[in-house]
Amino acid sequence: MYQYDNYDQAMVDARVAEFRDQVARRLEGKLTEEQFRPLRLMNGLYLQLHAYMLRVAVPYGTLSGKQMRMLGHIARKYDRGYGHFTTRQNIQYNWIKLSDAPDILADLASVEMHAIQTSGNCIRNISSDQYAGVAADEVADPRPWAELLRQWSSFHPEFSYLPRKFKIAVIASAQDRAAMRLHDIGLELVKKDGVIGARVFVGGGMGRTPIVAPEINAFITEDEIISYVEACLRVYNRYGRRDNKYKARIKILVHELGVEEYRRQVAEEFAHMKALGLNPPREELARIAAHFATPAYESGLSDDLDRSDPDFALWVDRNVTAHKQPGYAIANISLKPIGGIPGDASADQIELMADLAERYSLDELRVTHAQNIVLPYVKKADLYALWKELEANGLGEPNLDLVTDIIACPGLDYCSLANARSIPVAQKIASRFASNGRDAEIGELKLKISGCINACGHHHAGHIGILGVDRKGTENYQLLLGGSGAEDCSLGTITGPGFDENGIVDAVEKATDLYLRERTEGERFLDTYRRLGMAPFKEAIYG
Amino acid sequence: MADFITLRSDEATQEPVVTLESFAGQSNATAVRIEPGEDARLLLGQLDRISLVEVNFPAYTDGRGYSAAQILRESGYTGELRAVGDVLIDQLAYMRRCGFDSFKPNAPLDDADVEAAFARYPDVYQKTIDGRTPIWAKRHEDA
CATH class of the missing domain: 3.30.413.10 (Sulfite Reductase Hemoprotein, domain 1)
Known part of the structure; x- marks a missing residue:
């Protein structure tokens, strides 16, 4: 998975220092709540019914064991011992003290994580397919593009005060596991004549006016994705409605202009953008993609499973998904125990999942938009031992995609x-x-x-x-x-x-x-x- | 406290500023003000005679002025580009990245805060018209 270099780390560290300064000014009374509000929102800090809520970004839902363990530590130290995984593959803490928030961000930065742009009228965390990299049906791992978009959208100077929040999803399979067409921009990576590019859908969303995003462009080559998305955003920033917060999402603009006219305006802006050299070079995508290289799978593993324990067999049938590599499986951990709170996990459970990822899943986990956790690289031979531990810790509910997986x-x-x-x-x-x-x-x-x-x-x-x-x-x-x-x-x-x-x-x-x-x-x-x-x-x- | 901030080396333009609408009809006007809903591209044929464009931010939350600024700079405008109105500390760095080179906030800003705001982030992730080398380019220069 992606790892920060010095540049990425310096940007996140600067953000922590800036927010620490802003919180200090707020606590000293130099900033009013009104002045402070937009600043805390850009750092994912909401004021809820009973306390502050902090939303932490999990870019495209991918986490290492170390990062997951830090999420457990934060739940234990700063919250009431719980974290809540969200439909945008993020995690929220519901009982945060304002004075702790800068320390939490510093703890996150120590494991290459942040809460930047998890709120506010800006480009939010990029979401993706939770089976990226291990799904047999994908044309490519979508995460290098998602990471490219993450960096491009972080601290974007032109698009930080948009009419409304803005959500982008990237997938690379015909099967959509990320609700891609219900995003402000949905990108589906496809291959045409051996070249990778993206189908671009704009103007989907839920809220009070749900719309399935129409296709705006059938194929934009991989080298031009950033400038094309930039053009889509510029048209929105200039002409999206700002008179009514409920009509401010891009779906309303696309709907009111009509798909044809929006597409025409984007094309015009894109023609202009093309000359500006906004796209990172191929080497940059290659640098990022190297972090997502196919892991060193063991070969010659057996696909056999001992199904003699009926409870285990049931869990396998319901929660385990086919992996593209022989001998491996994708294990879904349901965060929907019967009678529990959907998406909640205790600090102990979060830390256990971190351990299990390190021991059984090449040190990687995914958060799904259905508020569950995925261990993407489990050897079939390890499934039983994994399940035993999940089962013993309230994480073995065999209900993926059932009516109880709410x-x-x-x-x-x-x-x-x-x-x-x-x-x-x-x-x-x-x-x-x-x-x-x-x-x-x-x-x-x-x-x-x-x-x-x-x-x-x-x-x-x-x-x-x-x-x-x-x-x-x-x-x-x-x-x-x-x-x-x-x-x-x-x-x-x-x-x-x-x-x-x-x-x-x-x-x-x-x-x-x-x-x-x-x-x-x-x-x-x-x-x-x-x-x-x-x-x-x-x-x-x-x- | 500063009620006017400039990053330019030349004198700030003192010309009277006219609205975009009246600018077209006044061939001697050299300073123009753009409101959030107005199209900056209407000025593109006349950039040569403009020494100051003021972009008004009635509320800091209305980000249309950032696109107006980028469009003017991308089109080759080199005169003064001034952000006026609800301009706060936390928007200054983004405004500069979009090409603003002077600022006239409604409420004066603390000089030390202004300096800190411009110096806060060591690098940038995007290429804009401010000419800074984005991180993705630096990575491959270093290599």
Whole structure:
């Protein structure tokens, strides 16, 4: 994985020194909260309902064991012993003291990490495929491009005061594991006539106006990605709406201009950009790519597994994914224990995962947008020993992609924007479906819960989505069906009137009961919904 | 405390500044002010006669002026480019990177803070019109 050189380290160290100075000025009263707010936001520090929340960037979701261990240390020393992995492959701490924040950033910098631009109206952490480098279907490892974009976007002088936040995803497979088309810019690396380039999608997003990003350019060569993205951003910075925060994302600009006109304006700006020499040379991409070189796999390993322990066999079937290298496997660690908080891990668990990565996964982990952890390089022969340790420490839940593997935002338990709680709903649904065994019977079902219209819990993209709203002072939950964040990207449709907390759990069960009755061989919930349409589901839920 | 900061060696332009709209009709005007919603490219045919462009930042959060500045510099403008309005310490370095070479903030800035802001970051990750060598280029010079 990527390692900082002296330049990268000096930039991050400078940021720590700058923020330490800003916090000191704030604590001494030289800066008002109003003046301090934009400064702390550029460093990922939010003021939430009960305390400060710090969001730490995990670039494209890739971490070393040492970095993961530091995340555990921060949870123990500065938080209440927990960290929360997010849908943007980052980690958040919910109980941070302002006076500790500079020390936390210094601790992060000591392991080549930071919280730069994890908040604010700037280019946020670049996200990617959690199986990058180990997926059999990729045209290239997307992470060198993601790292190139990370550096380009860090401290970008022209694009740090955009109309609104800006999220970029890079993938390199036809299978989309990163919800690429629900980003402000989605790049899909493709190969044309033996040359690598990118399909460029602009103007996707969730929030109150969900839009699947249209394709703006079918192929831009790898040497011109930076200048093309720069052109996309300049048009947005100049013409994106600033009169209404809810209409300020680039998706609204692209929608209002029309795809053709936006594409034309980008082309014009790009023609101008081309002459400016903004793209790093090939040698720079090669330098970065060398950090992501194929590891020294052992050859001649067996693909056999001893499946005599049925619990282990179940975990393998559910949580282990095929690796491109014979003898190896991709192991998913579910952070969705039944009745737990989706995405949460204790300091002990974080440190254990760091150890396991060092021992079993070539010292590397990934964070997924579904709020789980991946060990990407596990020898099949080690899977049983790995599983034993996970199992003993509350990390062995065999539920990847099941209805209990829920994405949920922090909701009203933590977030100052939320209208309703998300966590208790996730806990009730998981408990209901796990206790009656329906989770296993149903198979793949992506359920996503947001506690408000801002959609941090990706409810628009859930096969089943749940949106918490405030109805005359009480929490109310709307149900959506038919969304997907994958390559078959689609937005869910609201079924009808909302429900209270218990009612929404019943409604989900009625929808899945219908699916179980109606499904044909091999159909997932989403497929059955797409085949039958909304009407029978509505009838089952409200009839 | 400084209420005007310049990075230029020449005298600051004292000419009266006119709006972009009236600039086109006043052939003797040499100083013009751009508001956030205005298109800096409208000036491109007339850069030769301009000695000062003021770019207004009514609120620091409105970043359109950064693109206006870059466009003018990329198009060869070499006169004074002044950021005026809600210009705060923490925007100065980015403004300079986009080509601003003078600053007239609404509220005076502490001289030591200004100096620290310009000196804070040792290097830059992007190529802009300020001519600084980006990190990606330095890496391969060193090699």
